[in-house]
Structures are given as structure tokens and as C-alpha cells.
Amino acid sequence: MITLTINGKEVHTPKGSTILEACQQNGIPIPTLCYDPDLRLAGSCRMCLVEIKGRPLYAASCVTPAENGIVVETESPGIVAARKVILELLSARHKFNCQVCEKNGDCKFQDYCYQYGIKESRFIYGEATNYGINDPNPFIERDYNKCIMCTRCVRACEEITAARAINVENRGHHAKISTAFDGNLADSSCLFCGQCVMVCPTGALTSKVSAGLGRAYEVDKVLTTCSYCGTGCTLELNVKNNRVVGVTSNRTATGSPVNKGALCVKGRFGWDFINSPDRLTTPLIKENGQFREAGWDEALDLVAKRLGEVKNEFGPDSMAVFTSARVTNEENYVAQKFTRAVLGTNNVDHCARL
């Protein structure tokens, strides 16, 4: 264990922890923009700066090891002044339109500007950033006029999805997130998984599919399992007025044990069918060549009866069950159990074997 002093209080943290981790373990809030617990550290946004007694420079707490005996201040006047300057510098290049921004209410940058009282920037000198925002793909809106260059998207694309579609081009103030030759995502190795959208702390990357359908604070978040394939990723359905208006990521290991929030294009963006009028909402029974709506009890009774008749007349091995990779493991388990124990046959197989 390491013992250090933070804001006048002695705290303990396991060896190898950073100062940020020591703060998190002890309930001391630190603002972070580039830090993401699932990604390689960057130490670049400098929002998490703290003051360490005896050191002339401020330290980025996300990349500075907690050491025995150090004395740390997380909200000293100097630190607060530095964070304000950083937020003002970012504000000076930021296209604020929170009133229509998809990220409003769920935006770290907005939160910190509020927390530190950034009404206006003292550093609006020279030209504002003015990037075009027309990437004609159906899924991801890219507005780099709201980008704070935290590079979380680049790291997520590389480290979570391994698509490596985006990187930083140019340098200094002209540095920008881009594909090779600053083209469209569709012309790159992008898979439209949306991991970049998931990690972006601002409205620079947002979902086009959800645009205009609801604010983060208006929706209920309902965890469910994606029905597209058998991987079983957890989706976080955003539900507003009993309608699904988006899918976001629950990134906790408990909430999303299979995928920790990472999704593919289908799970993240392919949910609009849920509200389609073509969807079946009740079982249908075919009579005289025509389907009619039925209740579950009636439908299941009918199926049970007919299966029983087949089993009696032709024997259990006259039946077979074939299951799908698009349902979960648990459902597949239930299906084989039903086949063996109820139907009484070993004729069970799965599409993934073919």
C-alpha cells in the first residue's frame, strides 16, 4: 500500500496506482477528458492536473504514479486557474450549439464548462476552427468543430475494434482526426462499429440514426441482449415514450459482461426495425391458407398438440430441431433440452456447425 496526502487527508492506495486512481478510490472527483479506463493512457488533455508539493510543474494525475509521502492538492487556486484556461482555450475553438447538439446533457465538456463557470473565453483571438461536416455515411455524424482532440476515438478504433480507420493528421493547431487523406469513413477501413462515438466525450461524434429523437436525460436506459448474433452483446436501449430511439453502451463489466459496451454496426445502429409496423406482435395461426392473429396460449397449445401427435404416430426420431446463432446460449441450451427431454430425440443441431 502507498500512503499519500490528498487535499490534506491521508489516503491509501495499492502500489502501482496513479494519483487519479487514488482519488477515485477515495471519492475525490477529478475532471478528465482524454482518460478512458479501457484505453491506452494519453496524458494529453491536462484537465486532470494536480499540484504536488515541491514539484514546480503541475502533474497530470492520470499518468502520474502515486508515491509514498507526496502531498497532493486537486483544487488549489493554481489548478483551478489552469483548468479554466484549458477550458477557455478549448471553448475558443468550439462550435457551441448545445441547444441542438445531440450530446447536450451528456457532454463532459459542457459539464466542466458549467462546473468551472466558463461563461466566455478570454482567448478568442484569430480565426475560429471551421471544418466541413459532410461525411455522407448513414451512421456517424462527424463535427470536428466540437472536437477537443482527446484522441479517444483513435485509440478506441485501434484498441477495441482494431479497424485503425482514423488517426491524427497534421500537427499543432492544425491537427485533426482524419482517415488517410482526410476522406470519408466509408472509403476507409471503418466498420461503423461506433466505438468512437461511444468514447467521444463531446458532440463531435454522434449517431445519425438517433439524431433528433431524444436527449440523454429524456430516455430510460434498458439493458437487453442484442438479437443479431450469438455473441450476446449487451445493448443499452434508449427508450423515450415507449419507443426505442437509440442504442448506447453500458461499459461496466457487470452491466455488459460480454462486450463491455463495444458493439458492431448492427447492434449499435440497426435497431430502427424495432418500431417497424411490419413486425409481428402476436403469434399467427394459419387456417385455410390464411394467417390469423392468435394469443400465446392458443398458439402454444396448438403446437404442443401437433408435436404430440407427430411423436405418437411416427416416433420421436421423426422430428429434428435446428437452432440459430442469432439467439443466446441460454436459449440454445433450452432448445436442446426441450429436444432431448420433451421431444425425446437427439436430432438437434445448430447453424454454426454448417
Place this chain on the structure above:
Amino acid sequence: MVNIQNIILSFRDKPGGIIEAFHAVQKEYNYLPEETIAVAAGTFGISEAQAFGVATFYSYLSVAKRGKYVIRMCESAPCHIAGAEALIKAFEEALEIKVGETTADGKFTLELTECVGQCQDTPVITINSVPYVNLDPAQVPAVLALCQ
């Protein structure tokens, strides 16, 4: 001209050799033609986005087509007070282009640079990396005449 693929492949076994490969391509072509990025990315096992990020990070490398003679004019402080601005203007007027542009015949490109390490004899320019020192605007026509 040597094939870009061959140039880059010759650096394949150098770990981290992509920048050396870019230098070699640029030596031949005066800039990095578009295919350089994809070939280099493939050769060094990185993404095209990353290769592009590397190429655009370094100001000595150019992904834009440039002229046969790349004239870079130092504007760092020692050259600045020695009259770099007047020199820059003289080149712009003589070539009838602005900094960052290439003459219509594709012969000259004008660029600004920071210090090139010849500050004992300011102001300084380089033409295709060869330094020319102690210049004054009146010498510009003579310097351009050297480029044939």
C-alpha cells in the same frame, strides 16, 4: 524514376523505417505521391490513416505535389531580423507566386521553414536542401538562374 514500391520495400527490414522510406521517396519525387501512403502502410504494417498521420506531421515531408526546385526560406528570429521578410517578398515577386504555391510550369515551389542551422550567415534559404546563405533580395534572380 525509381518505382515507389521498390524504394519503400528497400527499407522493409528497418524497424520504424517509414520516415527513412518517406525521405527516400521524396528525394526522388520532391514530394510523397499518393500511392506512397498505402505502400508504406502495407510495408510497415501500420494503417493508412497512421501512415498519413506520420507523413503530415513532419513539415519537411510533403503530401502535396511540389516543383522541381523547392525553395525553403528560413524565417526564424535570426533570419527574421536579417531581412528574411524582404527576401521572401523578392522570391514571391520574381516567381509570381505566393508562399506555399508552385509555379505554373512546375519548376519552383516556395515554402517557409524554421531555422535550418546556418545562422552564422543569415538570411538563409535552401534549394532542394542545399543551403544558400547571406542572401539579399538583389541576388534573387542570380539564385534562380542557378536552377536549370
Place this chain on the structure above:
Amino acid sequence: MTEEKRIVLRNADLINPKKIEDYMQAGGYQGLEKARLMSRSDLIAEIKKSNLRGRGGAAFNCGLKWSFVPTDAPVSYVVCNFDEGEPGTYKDRIIVQKDPQSLLEGMAICGHAVNSKQGYIYCRGEYPYVVELLNLAIDQARGKGLLGDFDIEVRMGGGAYVCGEETALIESIEGHRGEPRFKPPFPGVAGLWAQPTVVNNVETFANLPSIVLNGPEWFAAIGAPNYPGTKVLTLTGDVANRVSIEVPTTATLREIIYDFGGGIKEGKKFKAVQVGGTSGGFIPESLLDTPIDFDSMRGIGATLGTGAVFVMDETRDIVDITTRIAKFFEHESCGKCNPCREGTFRAYEIMKKINNGKAVAQDIENLTILSQVMEKACLCGLGQAAPAPILTTLKHFYPEYQARLQIH
């Protein structure tokens, strides 16, 4: 009067840099031979005792830096920082062009001390003609078997001042964008390809053969006790003689400008000197009697840095020059961290506004606050040092700023 003293440039203009035989005749590679007879720990202890401090700007004790390399590291690297991007600086070029073997011998000595088999020289891309010379020198040394199992490869930079920062340099050798890494880990523990790596400046390495040969006491007795030895300086700007010289570190700025530089050109009066390159502080007349050693310079709020001495005469416009310097940092910021990427850009915009006579007092206040935050909040030395010219000119030449303000 202080005399020139040549350690690093001891062979300059006396030998043919293209002929290793000349170097050998002048006592070359005897330092390496002696070093190889010492144990690694003894060699490191000797260098530590000489108190040779890095000549690349940060003045870290060279032997101490080497001692951070774990003794059981299976692979380690020796990297020579020959990026020399600091405007007004060309001393490393002079050292290499006049005597490339001194650098190679110094690197091989370091290689022995940290048990490294591979050295890299990272030479700025603007020096292709020096790269040729270095490759020739390496071939000659290799051909004579002098380097033993230590090999050296030259890598070229691509026009990025930030790549002089040691971790950005390492990134660049690895073929990446030259963005600095956060520290720790320091290169001595995890540097090039995550292996222990020593990064030293050309001049630091070039000092080593003489130190090993003549002993640490000899070196420690030269110049200032806290920063012993000599420093190669490059005089630029409005001095009569724009030369490079090597002087003991006890020499004062006044001696350097007036005795070696021949005073101000065309009989004009002195106004300011910026030492250490474009990231150094501006120094007024009243502080010219300060010796150039690292600690004395720091004591007056300046830095020795690379040893560039940029002199400005009475006619020079401090605000205009500082604006030009602000553009340098705007151009060279790597863009990784917020305070520098955005800060250098806005600082340049504010300086332009002041320089154009459009600014009011509030603009200077904003610039000052920005500068003070950048010094402490930026990730690497570039952003931390970028405000120095602004803050020191505001301090010593405030009337020039004031005269530019709009009257309200």
C-alpha cells in the same frame, strides 16, 4: 580575459574530418580503449564524478542518467540527439562536420557503460549533407573494427522541432508522429522500443573521450564547479563576428558578446540577448555580467539551453521579434496536449494583435495568464518553454509593449 578552451572542438580545423587516420593520429579512440578496460560501474562512476551535465539543454548529470539503465537489461540503446532544431543553434553541426569521430567514440564509450550494442544518431532532416559525412565516418570506424560489437545507425528527422525532445525523438525513430510521451517511465527505463535507452546530445558525447582519457578531476576543474567544462556557443544576430566558439563555462555574456563576438555590429548599442535558442529568455544589458553556466543563467530567469547567443542591437523591435518567436511555437507545437496546441496558437494571435498596434491592456493580461498556465501545465518542454520569450520581454522590455497599446 577569458580564453577560448577547446575540448569538444579540440581537433577542429586540425584534422580532415573525412579521414579517420587523422583522428587516430590525434589520439582518437584512446578514450574508448581506456573505457573498455574499466568495469561498467567504474566507468559510470567516473563520468558522474566529472559532473558532465547534458549539453542539450536540461543539464542533467550524464553519469547519473546512465546509471538508471538496469544493469541486467538484455537490450539497451544509445541515442544521440542531433536534432538541433533550436533556432540560432548550429553547434552540433559544427562539432560533427569538424570531427565526427569524437561523437562516435563518445557514443561507443556510453555503449560500453550501459552494455548497449546499438546506437542511433537522430540527425535533423535539414542536414542531409552531414548525414553523408556521418555515414562515411561510421563506415570507417566499423571498417577498422574500432566500434567492436557496438553499431551505429543514422536516422533522419523530418522537420519537427519537437523531435528534439527525447521521447518525441524516440517516437520518431520508431516511425511514429513525433509526439512526446508522458514521463515516467523515463527513457532510461523504457525508451526506444520500450527498452532502456540513453539519450544524450552531440556535444555531451563529444566531451566523453577527453574526460575518460584525462580523468574526471581534470574535467571537473575546468569552468564553473556546478557546470564544469566548456560550452560551444553560436553567436548570431547583431554581433560583429557571427562565429561559433568553445569557452569555459565561467565566461560571462559580456565577454562572449564583446570579446569573442567583437561587440555590436556597425558600432551600434546593445539592446538584448536571447540565450539558449528561441525558447530562451531575453536578457537586458544590466545582467550581462552573468556567467553562462546553467545555474547562473537560471538564476537570472534565463537558460543556457543549447548555447545559442542571439544578440539584438538598439534598433531592434522586441515586440516584433517576440511575435516572430510566437509563430515558431505555433508552427512547432505537436498538438498533443491542449494548453500548448491551443495556447501557442492563441499566444501568436495575441502577439500579432499587439504588434499591429491593435491591442489593449487586457490583451496583455490575457497573454500573461495564458503564459503562466502553459509553463506549468504543458506536457513537454516545448509548451513549458514557449512562454519564456514572452514573459521575459514583458518583464524587461515592458515599455515597448506599452508603446504599442491603443490608448483608451
